[in-house]
Amino acid sequence: EIVLTQSPATLSLSPGERATLSCRASQSVNKYLAWYQQKPGQAPRLLIYDASSRATGIPARFSGIGSGTDFTLTISSLEPEDFAVYYCQHRSNWPPTWTFGQGTKVEIK
Amino acid sequence: EVQLLQSGGGFIQPGGSLRLSCTASGFTFSSYPMNWVRQAPGKGLEWVATLSGSGGRTFYADSVKGRFTISRDNSKSTLYVQMNSLRAEDTAVYYCAKLDSEWEGSGWFDPWGQGTLVTVSS
Numbered sequence: 704e705i706v707l708t709q710s711p712a713t714l715s716l717s718p719g720e721r722a723t724l725s726c727r728a729s730q731s732v733n734k735y736l737a738w739y740q741q742k743p744g745q746a747p748r749l750l751i752y753d754a755s756s757r758a759t760g761i762p763a764r765f766s767g768i769g770s771g772t773d774f775t776l777t778i779s780s781l782e783p784e785d786f787a788v789y790y791c792q793h794r795s796n797w798p799p800t801w802t803f804g805q806g807t808k809v810e811i812k
Numbered sequence: 813e814v815q816l817l818q819s820g821g822g823f824i825q826p827g828g829s830l831r832l833s834c835t836a837s838g839f840t841f842s843s844y845p846m847n848w849v850r851q852a853p854g855k856g857l858e859w860v861a862t863l864s865g866s867g868g869r870t871f872y873a874d875s876v877k878g879r880f881t882i883s884r885d886n887s888k889s890t891l892y893v894q895m896n897s898l899r900a901e902d903t904a905v906y907y908c909a910k911l912d913s914e915w916e917g918s919g920w921f922d923p924w925g926q927g928t929l930v931t932v933s934s
Contacts, residue, residue: 737920739857746907746924747849747857758922790857792920798871799916801847801859 705729707791707804715812722778724807726791731771735794738767738776741806742787750789751776778809786811814838814923816908821928828898828932834891834908834925841889842866845916848882848893849924850904860906861893864916871916876902898932905929 706729716722726736734754739747749758751767754774764779778785791804820832834846848860861882862871870882881894891908905927913919 739921741857746927747921748924749912749920749922752912752920752922758920792857794918794920797917799862800871800873801849801862801921803857803859805856 705732705793705795705802707793707802709789709791709804709807711807712805713808713810715810716781717812718781718783720781722776722781722785722809724776724778724789724809726769726774726776726804728772728774728793732793734770735796736767736769736774737792737794738765739790739792740785740787741790742784747790781809785809814910816910816923816925818906818908818925818928821906821930823931823933824898825934826899826932829894829896830898830930831895832893832906832908832928832930836889836891836910839910841884842886843914845911845913845919846882846884846891847909847911847921848880848891849907849909849921850902851907851927852901852904855904858904862911862916863891865914869916895930898930900932903930903932 708727710725738751741747755767788806847862863882879897883892907927908925909921911919912922
């Protein structure tokens with residue numbers, strides 16, 4: 704079973720700053736990785752899929768990179784609405800199962 | 813616009829049963845696999861189950877296998893999860909989510925329903 708480890712657990716930043724979130728897989732997941740954003744009291748929203756592709760309607764300040772075991776989500780300049788929890792997710796080949804990281808909270812400094 | 817509207821949930825005693833529903837609109841429901849994901853209070857996300865578009869293939873997390881049953885009624889564009897032998901550790905907000913691929917071996921969860929809280933307690 705693949706384990707996804709996200710770091711840091713909490714990131715304290717100010718609006719306008721750059722956020723860099725990490726997701727590390729316990730073994731190679733190729734590019735089968737996605738990122739989701741979850742705001743308090745809301746359902747998660749897909750941001751990035753296949754490691755680096757932005758989902759429909761996601762602003763260009765969100766970008767993803769990585770393959771194999773190391774992945775990064777970058778928010779180039781934090782907007783007030785970006786303060787939230789971010790999860791990475793892996794999809795296994797077959798049979799399909801999905802695994803989430805434990806999340807990184809981006810909070811206002 | 814794709815929308816997923818959830819219903820069901822509530823308070824149930826350990827060992828009890830509950831069924832959640834998720835009614836979809838804005839897309840050809842029968843073409844897409846659907847999923848359930850849960851989130852215990854203050855915790856992260858946990859995938860629960862996936863069902864193919866036809867309803868013929870099911871996939872479960874080990875934590876719910878044998879106790880939960882995912883199903884769908886394509887004539888009603890509705891997804892269900894029947895939860896039996898509920899335990900305290902099943903307490904969570906349950907989300908339905910559409911797979912953005914017509915094949916359950918690919919794709920990601922987009923969009924998600926609004927979530928519904930299930931509380932298992934004596």
